[in-house]
Amino acid sequence: MKFSASVLALLAVVSSVSAAAISPLTPSDVSVAGTEEYTHTLEKRVNGDITWYDAQAGYTACGLLVQNTSFTVAVSAARYDSTAVDGNPNHNRICGRKIRLRGPLRTLDGFVRDRCAGCKHDDVDVTPTLFQQLVGPLGLGRRQISWDFV
Numbered sequence: 512m513k514f515s516a517s518v519l520a521l522l523a524v525v526s527s528v529s530a531a532a533i534s535p536l537t538p539s540d541v542s543v544a545g546t547e548e549y550t551h552t553l554e555k556r557v558n559g560d561i562t563w564y565d566a567q568a569g570y571t572a573c574g575l576l577v578q579n580t581s582f583t584v585a586v587s588a589a590r591y592d593s594t595a596v597d598g599n600p601n602h603n604r605i606c607g608r609k610i611r612l613r614g615p616l617r618t619l620d621g622f623v624r625d626r627c628a629g630c631k632h633d634d635v636d637v638t639p640t641l642f643q644q645l646v647g648p649l650g651l652g653r654r655q656i657s658w659d660f661v
């Protein structure tokens with residue numbers, strides 16, 4: 512409700528500016544600005560568990576062969592499936608998306624290249640190397656982390 516009201520207020524400002532300006536904003540100018548606003552609102556930081564997996568056991572859901580040492584991230588099946596474009600998981604829009612992971616040891620950027628069937632909505636599953644650098648020894652198994660898309 513609050514969001515809708517502020518969008519309406521923004522639109523009201525944009526249309527009054529547009530009406531008063533010598534060269535009015537084109538409809539595409541207006542929609543680009545609106546889209547950025549909307550994106551920032553949605554892409555907020557989330558908290559979830561981080562685990563690791565043998566990423567080089569086979570093809571990832573994105574259809575890639577990756578190394579255990581790569582900065583590969585698998586997002587939850589719920590997230591992955593919500594960005595599917597067709598029946599082929601390799602075509603998923605989320606593939607290649609950059610993701611900023613804030614672990615207990617440091618912050619690193621990885622890339623979404625896989626789907627994690629056992630993850631809850633905001634969990635991530637990563638390569639052994641990424642887990643070690645963000646969290647510590649593989650024996651820790653699971654920790655909490657915050658992350659966002661960048």
Ligand SMILES: *[C@@H]1O[C@H](CO)[C@@H](O)[C@H](O)[C@H]1NC(C)=O
Binds near residue numbers: 564567579639
């Ligand atoms: C990937 O790393 C894990 C953890 O060290 C290891 O268990 C697994 O065998 C590695 N995979 C391959 C294919 O080497």
